[in-house]
Amino acid sequence: MSTLIERRDEALSAASHETVRSAIGGLRAPRWETVHDIVVVLAGLCSPPRAEESETTRFLPLWRAIGEGEDGALKSFQELVHGGWGGEDGRWTPEQVMGLLINPFGAIEIHPSLAVPHKPTISEDDWVRIMVKQMAEHGPEHMLRVLLHTLKGDYVGAAEGAPYGYRDADREALDAYTAFRYGCQEILRRLGREPNLLAESIRAMRADETMDRDDRAEMLENESDLSLMREVMIMTPDTWDEVSEEAHHMAFGYLIKQISPVGSLGLPDSERFRIVWRVPEPLSE
Numbered sequence: 001m002s003t004l005i006e007r008r009d010e011a012l013s014a015a016s017h018e019t020v021r022s023a024i025g026g027l028r029a030p031r032w033e034t035v036h037d038i039v040v041v042l043a044g045l046c047s048p049p050r051a052e053e054s055e056t057t058r059f060l061p062l063w064r065a066i067g068e069g070e071d072g073a074l075k076s077f078q079e080l081v082h083g084g085w086g087g088e089d090g091r092w093t094p095e096q097v098m099g100l101l102i103n104p105f106g107a108i109e110i111h112p113s114l115a116v117p118h119k120p121t122i123s124e125d126d127w128v129r130i131m132v133k134q135m136a137e138h139g140p141e142h143m144l145r146v147l148l149h150t151l152k153g154d155y156v157g158a159a160e161g162a163p164y165g166y167r168d169a170d171r172e173a174l175d176a177y178t179a180f181r182y183g184c185q186e187i188l189r190r191l192g193r194e195p196n197l198l199a200e201s202i203r204a205m206r207a208d209e210t211m212d213r214d215d216r217a218e219m220l221e222n223e224s225d226l227s228l229m230r231e232v233m234i235m236t237p238d239t240w241d242e243v244s245e246e247a248h249h250m251a252f253g254y255l256i257k258q259i260s261p262v263g264s265l266g267l268p269d270s271e272r273f274r275i276v277w278r279v280p281e282p283l284s285e
Contacts, residue, residue: 005037013037029066035059057083104151111153122264179259182269184248187255190281192237197279201255204278208257215253222250254278 001024002017012033013019023030023038039059043050061075075083075095086093100106122130135143190197205211205219223229231247232254240248256275263272 001038001041004041008037008040011037032060032063035063054083104148108148108152110151111155113153114151114155126264175261178269179261179273180249180252182273183252183256183259183275185269186275187251188237188240190255190277191235194282198232198235198251198254201278205254205257208278219250219253222246 001020002015005011005013005015005020013031013036015023015034015037019030019034020038022028023034036056036059039055040052043052043055057079060079075086080095085096085099087096104110131143228244228246228250231243232250235243235247235251255278257278258276259273261272262274
């Protein structure tokens with residue numbers, strides 16, 4: 001056996017006669033590299049020969065169980081991805097039992113809006129990192145109960161009819177609302193530091209030759225409403241909550257030329273959205 005391993009170009013170990021004897025005789029727990037090479041050689045000696053990859057995949061969890069017990073006998077995530085749940089022979093595998101138990105489908109009725117084809121808004125790796133962080137901060141029990149509650153249909157955006165972007169129009173509407181809210185927050189921050197910002201932005205907007213004709217026509221129509229203009233002109237961080245929503249939208253158009261999403265869902269608004277101001281923000285000293 002040691003000689004056959006030595007002849008292999010892709011051997012993981014340089015198993016000596018004594019190493020092989022100890023591994024097969026159970027004298028001590030061998031390294032995985034040794035077990036791998038023994039299994040590969042034996043698979044090639046079978047009649048007919050067995051597939052090396054499937055045999056090493058079958059033996060790996062058995063070897064892990066030596067040091068990790070029952071948990072080690074389960075396939076790793078990557079092994080599940082490449083090797084599946086098993087059970088091709090009609091017998092239940094530990095992985096299949098685990099998969100059945102952890103699937104929320106067995107415990108709840110998943111809401112129909114969560115069970116339709118959709119375009120993911122974040123990657124699986126990002127989702128896992130977020131969940132790990134949340135579990136560290138709030139505990140696994142809390143997060144798992146929140147997950148089940150979410151899958152039952154009470155999720156962020158449900159009331160607005162925008163479940164995680166499953167419908168593109170609703171996703172765009174929710175993004176627009178979030179962008180407007182963040183833009184207003186930034187407007188208040190700048191108005192508190194730059195008292196002349198609104199007047200300078202109005203002048204910059206009127207001098208902007210690239211402004212869309214429809215947007216300019218709408219702005220001129222709004223400016224014909226004198227009561228609305230009075231609200232806008234007295235707008236400060238202190239009076240913000242006292243003026244109408246129409247005045248907020250008008251101030252938004254004066255100060256912000258463009259706001260667009262540049263980051264994925266789940267990032268802070270400052271990283272998710274990029275604002276192009278009509279009057280660039282002065283560099284901080």
